[in-house]
Amino acid sequence: MAKYLLTNANIITMNAERHHYRDGAILIEDDQIINIGTSADLTQDLDPDVELIDFEGRWILPGFINTHVHTSQQLGRGLADDVDLLTWLRGRIWPYESNLTLEDSYVSSLLCGIEQIRSGVTCFAEAGGQHVAGMVKAVDELGIRATLTKSCMDMGEGLPEVWQLNTQELLDIQVSHYEKWHNSADGRIKMWFGLRTIFNNSDDLIVRSKALADEYGVSVHMHMAEIPEENEYSRATRGTSTVTHLNNLGILDSNLLAVHCVWMTDDEIQMFADNDVKVSHNPAAAMKVLGFAKIPEMIDAGICVTIGTDGAPANNRMTLIDEMWLTSLIHKGRLLDPQTMPAETILTMATCDGARALNWDDEIGSLEVGKKADLIVINPNTATMLPLHDDVASMVYALRQHNVESVMVNGKWVMWEQVIQTVNEAKILEQAKQHASAIYERAGIQIPNRFTVI
Numbered sequence: 001m002a003k004y005l006l007t008n009a010n011i012i013t014m015n016a017e018r019h020h021y022r023d024g025a026i027l028i029e030d031d032q033i034i035n036i037g038t039s040a041d042l043t044q045d046l047d048p049d050v051e052l053i054d055f056e057g058r059w060i061l062p063g064f065i066n067t068h069v070h071t072s073q074q075l076g077r078g079l080a081d082d083v084d085l086l087t088w089l090r091g092r093i094w095p096y097e098s099n100l101t102l103e104d105s106y107v108s109s110l111l112c113g114i115e116q117i118r119s120g121v122t123c124f125a126e127a128g129g130q131h132v133a134g135m136v137k138a139v140d141e142l143g144i145r146a147t148l149t150k151s152c153m154d155m156g157e158g159l160p161e162v163w164q165l166n167t168q169e170l171l172d173i174q175v176s177h178y179e180k181w182h183n184s185a186d187g188r189i190k191m192w193f194g195l196r197t198i199f200n201n202s203d204d205l206i207v208r209s210k211a212l213a214d215e216y217g218v219s220v221h222m223h224m225a226e227i228p229e230e231n232e233y234s235r236a237t238r239g240t241s242t243v244t245h246l247n248n249l250g251i252l253d254s255n256l257l258a259v260h261c262v263w264m265t266d267d268e269i270q271m272f273a274d275n276d277v278k279v280s281h282n283p284a285a286a287m288k289v290l291g292f293a294k295i296p297e298m299i300d301a302g303i304c305v306t307i308g309t310d311g312a313p314a315n316n317r318m319t320l321i322d323e324m325w326l327t328s329l330i331h332k333g334r335l336l337d338p339q340t341m342p343a344e345t346i347l348t349m350a351t352c353d354g355a356r357a358l359n360w361d362d363e364i365g366s367l368e369v370g371k372k373a374d375l376i377v378i379n380p381n382t383a384t385m386l387p388l389h390d391d392v393a394s395m396v397y398a399l400r401q402h403n404v405e406s407v408m409v410n411g412k413w414v415m416w417e418q419v420i421q422t423v424n425e426a427k428i429l430e431q432a433k434q435h436a437s438a439i440y441e442r443a444g445i446q447i448p449n450r451f452t453v454i
């Protein structure tokens, strides 16, 4: 059984009291944190079989939690920049995603996972792809933690033929996924139920997905209130806007993770608060395509709001650190209030509230005795981060991906001194290039040249 004592570090625990040890230590046994305190206390009478690791000059934080990512879209990065939403979806993303093979999805998920580990993410919530087996295999090998879903669509105009499954088929597939993979990979994988959007989901699928999620004790992941046209569509087909309609269906609940949530009324924000609905805010994707979500207002209403990257074609950067920075800046600018969304709120969203949104806070989200050893080591000694006058704020405003030095998930180092330990990164980068070109050809996507190519 592996035993480590990580010592001499600045440790931000993100526990309920927000303890911050200036010279702290964490004792880890197997996959669990078994003690945390000052280095002086924890190095006394030390067991000889404990491996001591000195993190002088380093910071240790709980791993970041990315609450919305499309791992299958990683090889589609750059496929849909500077285009309108309909071209984005029907001209680029649907042709791309409907041409993915199981192997493509696996390579895409590996590449996405590497980028996330490098940005300090130890757990993510998958928005839903087609080849769930490919995601499961990638997550297992990467050593990361995730909630996975299938992307489910039982109706909608222009849907590619390979996705045309009926409501019952989609529900049966998800139940079989749950039975096969829930709590697999040493408990690092949880299987959820996935709904794409109200454009592509019948009320029958929405209601029955929620009922099954309740029965199996898991959550539902769904894009919601993304664009004004979505509310118009919902009014035309269901008589009222998306969130009000979902409230009428009775599915707003603490096991619903609602993504984007840009076009909501104040009454709808209250509906979320009343029902403890969890929100994933994706600021880059929002700025690129959707608009300003009322995030500070949601937090003031008591809603658990978290941060996600969305997929590579919607954002290009699967780097949660960039999203943390943007989340703070966008809302300061929108409200002309430099005090809104302070660094401690951003860290809460990216760690303990991320875990709450995934209903996984019994095991992850903070560094506390009894929790899983999911943590990141930050080296702030770079020209981009020093000095640390307001040190906790620096962990949001100055932190960059290259400051993430090592990453531990479930008590194992998945990255050590910036080298990925679990998979062969160089080989995956080569595979990613080959698979991406092949999909582009197969899907018949044409991106016009922007400059005069000679």
Ligand SMILES: [Zn+2]
Binding pocket: 068, 070, 127, 223, 259, 310, 311
């Ligand atoms: Zn999404």
